Amino acid sequence: MNSLTMTNGKPVQNSLFHAAPTIDPSHTLDDTDHVTRGRSLLIIDDRALDRQCLAYCISAHKMDMDVLAFGSINEWERKRHDYPPLAAILLNVGGKKIAEPAVAEEIRRLSSALEAPIIVLADTDELSQIMKALECGAKGYIPSSVSIDVCIEAIALSMAGGIFVPASSVLAMRQAIESGNPAARPLAGMFTERQAEVVEALRRGKANKIIAYELNLRESTVKVHIRNIMKKVKATNRTEVAYKIKDLFPLTVESMNASEH
Numbered sequence: 001m002n003s004l005t006m007t008n009g010k011p012v013q014n015s016l017f018h019a020a021p022t023i024d025p026s027h028t029l030d031d032t033d034h035v036t037r038g039r040s041l042l043i044i045d046d047r048a049l050d051r052q053c054l055a056y057c058i059s060a061h062k063m064d065m066d067v068l069a070f071g072s073i074n075e076w077e078r079k080r081h082d083y084p085p086l087a088a089i090l091l092n093v094g095g096k097k098i099a100e101p102a103v104a105e106e107i108r109r110l111s112s113a114l115e116a117p118i119i120v121l122a123d124t125d126e127l128s129q130i131m132k133a134l135e136c137g138a139k140g141y142i143p144s145s146v147s148i149d150v151c152i153e154a155i156a157l158s159m160a161g162g163i164f165v166p167a168s169s170v171l172a173m174r175q176a177i178e179s180g181n182p183a184a185r186p187l188a189g190m191f192t193e194r195q196a197e198v199v200e201a202l203r204r205g206k207a208n209k210i211i212a213y214e215l216n217l218r219e220s221t222v223k224v225h226i227r228n229i230m231k232k233v234k235a236t237n238r239t240e241v242a243y244k245i246k247d248l249f250p251l252t253v254e255s256m257n258a259s260e261h
Contacts, residue, residue, distance in 0.1 A: 039065040040084045041155065042116075045092035046071050054092065054121075057148045058155075073110060086116040088159050091138075095123045098132040111137025117158040121151070125166045135232055140164035163244070191229065198225045203242045 041063065045051035048071065055069040065087055070076040089110060096103050098120070110118045117139035122129060125143035133141050140158040142151055143166050154164035191199055194215070201211040208226075212219040226238055235241045 038084050039087035041065050041067050042076060042086050042089045043067065043069040043092065044071075044073055044076070044089060045069070045094075047092075047094065050092060050094070054090075058152060061148070061152055063152065073106070086114060088116050088155055089114065089118050090121055090142075090155065091118060092121040094144075098122070098129045098136065104132065104136050107133060107136035107138055111139075119155060119158050119164070130165055134163070134165075137234065141166070191232065195225055195229055195232075198222060199229055199241070199245055202226070202229070202238055203245045205242065 041058065043051050043055055051069040055067045059067045066084060068076065068083060091107065091110065093103055098104055107118060107120065118137060119140035119142060120133045120138045121142045121144060123144050125145065130141045140154050140163060142154050142164065146166065157164045197215055198211060201214065208219050208222045212222045230241055233241055233244045235244055
């Protein structure tokens with residue numbers, strides 16, 4: 001199915017490889033459009049040229065969905081009923097820091113208000129940025145250094161329920177673990193120090209009583225920590241927490257051995 005690229009609600013001719021694209025402001029979607037169109041990928045970027053170029057590139061790859069490009073979520077919300085349901089939202093923050101209150105709040109608001117996964121596109125692959133984005137509810141983090149093919153694969157992975165993070169950051173996390181550098185602990189950007197200790201125990205399959213004993217806590221306190229951890233990673237039970245954490249922070253042989261002594 002050919003995708004129809006939208007920019008601020010105006011259809012754009014999808015002829016990237018044949019002729020210069022033209023904009024027809026007078027065209028509006030009718031009922032026949034909705035028969036063949038089932039899902040939408042929403043690109044949010046306040047820079048017009050960036051979002052239009054990205055929309056053209058993604059649409060040219062013939063993804064089985066419409067590609068919508070808007071300057072803000074508010075602009076899309078005013079016209080949301082004109083388009084198919086969202087399959088995913090690609091939020092391009094550019095060079096902004098995820099830790100900036102406005103950026104972090106927007107990710108939280110989108111992830112809580114919309115069922116579709118939120119994927120952050122940014123100019124950096126810094127580990128702290130990635131962890132902050134995931135903490136705020138993002139289901140993927142794509143640095144702008146990747147190719148368009150990788151970007152599309154990352155979007156597809158997030159839509160399928162996975163979490164995409166760049167390989168360079170995963171390697172950095174593993175190196176930090178293996179080096180034993182406490183200042184570079186990968187869980188530190190997402191959890192408090194005590195929560196990180198509970199997470200480490202959870203992903204090793206330890207029972208609440210054992211965790212309470214080893215951390216010198218009450219079992220009820222451990223349960224509170226687990227509930228808060230579940231909220232942060234959007235898990236429904238402790239088993240899902242363990243699986244999600246293992247995917248993001250794979251255990252090394254060295255760290256496993258260290259934990260047993």
